Amino acid sequence: AQKITQTQPGMFVQEKEAVTLDCTYDTSDQSYGLFWYKQPSSGEMIFLIYQGSYDEQNATEGRYSLNFQKARKSANLVISASQLGDSAMYFCAMREGLGSSNTGKLIFGQGTTLQVKP
């Protein structure tokens, strides 16, 4: 069965430093997609970054990068140069299947709370 595991309930990082949030996944599919979402204290879910299982390069979006290690089934989020506004809950999610037959359903991990210290 597909599963997402985020083992860090809470993390602290000093402002301007880099931080890695861990995510491991379990699936028997060869085709899947991995997502990271940010949930600030205001509650909305903000899409950050996406990695497809066939993408050869790690995804990057500004200060966010996804360290994708397929053999280890890990998809860690790296935030560089942390800012106070990065303090939030971060969720890793997986979508099984790519292409016209998939339903786009996401499975979420339990989340990691990141606090950025000034």
Add this chain to the structure above:
Amino acid sequence: NAGVTQTPKFRVLKTGQSMTLLCAQDMNHEYMYWYRQDPGMGLRLIHYSVGEGTTAKGEVPDGYNVSRLKKQNFLLGLESAAPSQTSVYFCASSLQGTQYFGPGTRLTVL
């Protein structure tokens, strides 16, 4: 573009009451989803729809019903609310890839 909107933002119900949550999207997305988020947990899929007139069960569908009569709207109904349904409810939509979320509805069932 408003994106994905949800109404209401907050609601308090008594056990046994019914209500409908409305989700609307203006991005012409085919796929729509309803999730619930409980404290300390990730989002869990309640129901979803892959197009107008279609619905399907997700991970936690019991106690909920949905309808997708128009492409832009996805309704979530609670026929007889229970305290276990106290949660934050999120709607999302997508073409087939990235899901975009509404702001959420905080529901309390007393």
